[in-house]
Amino acid sequence: xxxxxxxxxxxxxxxxxxxxxxxxxxxxxxxxxxxxxxxxxxxxxxxxxxxxxxxxxxxxxxxxxxxxxxxxxxxxxxxxxxxxxxxxxxxxxxxxxxxxxxxxxxxxxxxxxxxxxxxxxxxxxxxxxxxxxxxxxxxxxxxxxxxxxxxxxxxxxxxxxxxxxxxxxxxxxxxxxxxxxxxxxxxxxxxxxxxxxxxxxxxxxxxxxxxxxxxxxxxxxxxxxxxxxxxxxxxxxxxxxxxxxxxxxxxxxxxxxxxxxxxxxxxxxxxxxxxxxxxxxxxxxxxxxxxxxxxxxxxxxxxxxxxxxxxxxxxxxxxxxxxxxxxxxxxxxxxxxxxx
Amino acid sequence: xxxxxxxxxxxxxxxxxxxxxxxxxxxxxxxxxxxxxxxxxxxxxxxxxxxxxxxxxxxxxxxxxxxxxxxxxxxxxxxxxxxxxxxxxxxxxxxxxxxxxxxxxxxxxxxxxxxxxxxxxxxxxxxxxxxxxxxxxxxxxxxxxxxxxxxxxxxxxxxxxxxxxxxxxxxxxxxxxxxxxxxxxxxxxxxxxxxxxxxxxxxxxxxxxxxxxxxxxxxxxxxxxxxxxxxxxxxxxxxxxxxxxxxxxxxxxxxxxxxxxxxxxxxxxxxxxxxxxxxxxxxxxxxxxxxxxxxxxxxxxxxxxxxxxxxxxxxxxxxxxxxxxxxxxxxxxxxxxxxxxxxxxxxxxxxxxxxxxxxxxxxxxxxxxxxxxx
Ligand SMILES: Nc1ncnc2c1ncn2[C@@H]1O[C@H](COP(=O)(O)OP(=O)(O)O)[C@@H](O)[C@H]1O
Ligand SMILES: [Mg+2]
Numbered sequence: 188x189x190x191x192x193x194x195x196x197x198x199x200x201x202x203x204x205x206x207x208x209x210x211x212x213x214x215x216x217x218x219x220x221x222x223x224x225x226x227x228x229x230x231x232x233x234x235x236x237x238x239x240x241x242x243x244x245x246x247x248x249x250x251x252x253x254x255x256x257x258x259x260x261x262x263x264x265x266x267x268x269x270x271x272x273x274x275x276x277x278x279x280x281x282x283x284x285x286x287x288x289x290x291x292x293x294x295x296x297x298x299x300x301x302x303x304x305x306x307x308x309x310x311x312x313x314x315x316x317x318x319x320x321x322x323x324x325x326x327x328x329x330x331x332x333x334x335x336x337x338x339x340x341x342x343x344x345x346x347x348x349x350x351x352x353x354x355x356x357x358x359x360x361x362x363x364x365x366x367x368x369x370x371x372x373x374x375x376x377x378x379x380x381x382x383x384x385x386x387x388x389x390x391x392x393x394x395x396x397x398x399x400x401x402x403x404x405x406x407x408x409x410x411x412x413x414x415x416x417x418x419x420x421x422x423x424x425x426x427x428x429x430x431x432x433x434x435x436x437x438x439x440x441x442x443x444x445x446x447x448x449x450x451x452x453x454x455x456x457x458x459x460x461x462x463x464x465x466x467x468x469x470x471x472x473x474x475x476x477x478x479x480x481x482x483x484x485x486x487x488x489x490x491x492x493x494x495x496x497x498x499x500x501x502x503x504x505x506x507x508x509x510x511x512x513x514x515x516x517x518x519x520x521x522x523x524x525x526x527x
Numbered sequence: 528x529x530x531x532x533x534x535x536x537x538x539x540x541x542x543x544x545x546x547x548x549x550x551x552x553x554x555x556x557x558x559x560x561x562x563x564x565x566x567x568x569x570x571x572x573x574x575x576x577x578x579x580x581x582x583x584x585x586x587x588x589x590x591x592x593x594x595x596x597x598x599x600x601x602x603x604x605x606x607x608x609x610x611x612x613x614x615x616x617x618x619x620x621x622x623x624x625x626x627x628x629x630x631x632x633x634x635x636x637x638x639x640x641x642x643x644x645x646x647x648x649x650x651x652x653x654x655x656x657x658x659x660x661x662x663x664x665x666x667x668x669x670x671x672x673x674x675x676x677x678x679x680x681x682x683x684x685x686x687x688x689x690x691x692x693x694x695x696x697x698x699x700x701x702x703x704x705x706x707x708x709x710x711x712x713x714x715x716x717x718x719x720x721x722x723x724x725x726x727x728x729x730x731x732x733x734x735x736x737x738x739x740x741x742x743x744x745x746x747x748x749x750x751x752x753x754x755x756x757x758x759x760x761x762x763x764x765x766x767x768x769x770x771x772x773x774x775x776x777x778x779x780x781x782x783x784x785x786x787x788x789x790x791x792x793x794x795x796x797x798x799x800x801x802x803x804x805x806x807x808x809x810x811x812x813x814x815x816x817x818x819x820x821x822x823x824x825x826x827x828x829x830x831x832x833x834x835x836x837x838x839x840x841x842x843x844x845x846x847x848x849x850x851x852x853x854x855x856x857x858x859x860x861x862x863x864x865x866x867x868x869x870x871x872x873x874x875x876x877x878x879x880x881x882x883x884x885x886x887x888x889x890x891x892x893x894x895x896x897x898x899x900x901x
Contacts, residue, residue, distance in 0.1 A: 249740075250737065270745075276741070280737050284737050286537065286735060288544070297533050298742070300529070301530050301739065303529050
């Protein structure tokens with residue numbers, strides 16, 4: 188994408204959110220949220236379906252008005268100066284909004300026209316952008332013939348057509364296969380690294396948030412639960428490293444006996460003689476476990492040490508796993524169904 | 528304003544690329560034109576008329592001759608002689624005859640004695656068009672026969688009678704031609720309904736409009752873009768039905784350049800009125816079922832009261848009110864004037880004015896109702 192000249196990262200390419208609330212009847216979809224996004228960072232909202240992520244993105248991209256609170260995007264108030272905000276941002280909504288019955292190139296040039304761009308400029312920019320999202324050969328193909336990942340990349344190109352300073356992506360990889368997800372991730376990192384864009388994205392995949400975001404707000408039921416860098420978030424959970432082990436036969440004392448090991452905070456029994464052991468230091472706990480097994484004449488069939496995941500962080504702060512929390516009836520936002 | 532062109536470009540590329548929508552908008556009006564045009568309005572012919580003559584006198588001869596004259600020329604009915612009243616009536620009740628004429632005994636004698644004899648005409652009135660045509664033919668005969676009796680020998684002294692001679696202002700108009708203005712208006716309406724209603728709401732519910740709303744396009748540009756692309760589509764299918772329908776129904780001198788120019792004007796104005804009406808109706812709708820559900824109702828409510836298929840003068844008062852507020856009425860009237868009468872601006876001036884005012888009001892309402900947000 189380096190061949191596209193872009194405005195230098197602007198001082199005001201950040202986002203400030205102050206006490207934003209959005210109510211739908213009695214439901215507080217977004218409930219007093221405040222945070223700041225610095226220019227040039229990748230900021231993520233991680234939360235289960237129905238947490239209010241799309242609603243917040245719609246407020247920040249001027250699609251709906253907040254019930255209360257204020258926010259500035261690229262230095263412009265979202266309610267007072269929505270047109271200035273719209274000029275400065277690119278948006279890739281959760282549902283595909285590119286037109287399946289138009290070619291990739293037409294999707295881009297028509298979108299460019301919505302920004303009042305001249306004809307010749309529209310064409311060259313569209314070609315360059317398609318090239319940069321690896322769709323250079325697909326300019327004349329109808330958007331409906333693209334795979335999910337290619338379609339998403341087309342939408343990203345479309346969101347970039349007017350050279351915005353901030354890009355909003357609502358669940359950019361939901362519904363994509365693993366390979367397509369990787370290609371979208373690469374593109375997002377690339378945009379920040381090479382172009383200095385500010386990126387604001389939402390996701391309900393913890394691995395995605397972990398891998399992409401510089402800072403992350405975990406949201407649940409319209410509120411920010413905790414906000415920090417993924418690494419810092421993981422260290423806030425007591426028992427930051429996890430041992431998974433299968434014993435044969437089972438310990439007579441079970442999980443309670445394992446909890447007496449030094450540095451161990453908590454033990455989850457996962458199945459017949461299978462345990463998850465949360466400790467401060469994985470290798471020490473592993474040594475203690477092997478010592479215990481030797482003393483008790485028990486064989487350790489498997490043993491793995493993992494660091495905490497954001498899932499554990501979510502569990503720690505909300506008392507529920509990220510995917511149990513999806514139990515909130517997930518309406519594809521605004522009551523529409525996702526096209527895939 | 529440049530931004531509105533983005534919406535127009537998108538809609539028109541799609542419209543002219545896939546002919547489905549265009550074809551769909553042409554099928555209903557053309558099928559209606561051909562089927563309704565031939566189903567209604569034909570002259571009633573060949574009704575089977577049972578004739579029972581119970582009088583053998585000389586005066587039955589001119590009467591029967593008049594029947595034969597009608598049978599040979601207008602061919603409204605085919606006389607079939609029956610020997611008895613009972614058998615003729617049985618055939619009428621069985622549906623084998625459409626009417627029975629009974630010339631009573633002593634008809635000739637009573638006529639000569641000026642006793643005003645009565646001839647019986649029994650009609651099967653379950654079909655009013657049919658019985659009406661037969662009755663009209665007989666009223667005609669009776670009128671001729673009731674002219675003052677003139678002895679044959681003074682026939683050359685015949686005084687000048689006043690007769691009503693109907694002058695038809697325009698050449699005889701087949702029903703298909705009468706229907707054509709309605710079909711063209713219907714084409715405009717169907718395009719407005721499908722392109723401006725169904726496809727519009729489908730795009731909206733698929734989230735395509737979200738892609739517009741995050742850009743700096745203004746509400747005015749959005750509305751004018753949607754309306755303008757709708758109008759271009761409606762004009763395309765309206766003109767197609769006009770030309771195809773004009774050829775099928777045999778409109779005379781269809782390709783007169785001035786006529787085509789006025790027809791184009793009428794089409795632009797009619798399309799504007801119907802599209803902006805549709806846009807007003809759809810401004811707040813987001814459920815894709817709504818435009819589908821109201822399609823049929825709206826079609827019936829606008830098309831039939833407009834005078835497209837039957838003269839407004841024949842409607843009950845409440846429906847005449849409906850006709851007055853129906854934009855269809857003015858489009859149909861304007862097209863009819865241009866297609867069947869003379870090519871001139873004066874007869875369609877009022878129609879154009881009403882449609883322009885309608886457009887202005889509907890557009891103002893639509894812009895007010897349209898929300899530039901989700
Ligand atoms: N237009 C709306 N009207 C009523 N409720 C809504 C509307 N949009 C979203 N909601 C509700 O607000 C909550 C948050 O939705 P959303 O922001 O789409 O969540 P997420 O994007 O995190 O999955 C959900 O309970 C959803 O049903
Ligand atoms: Mg969402």
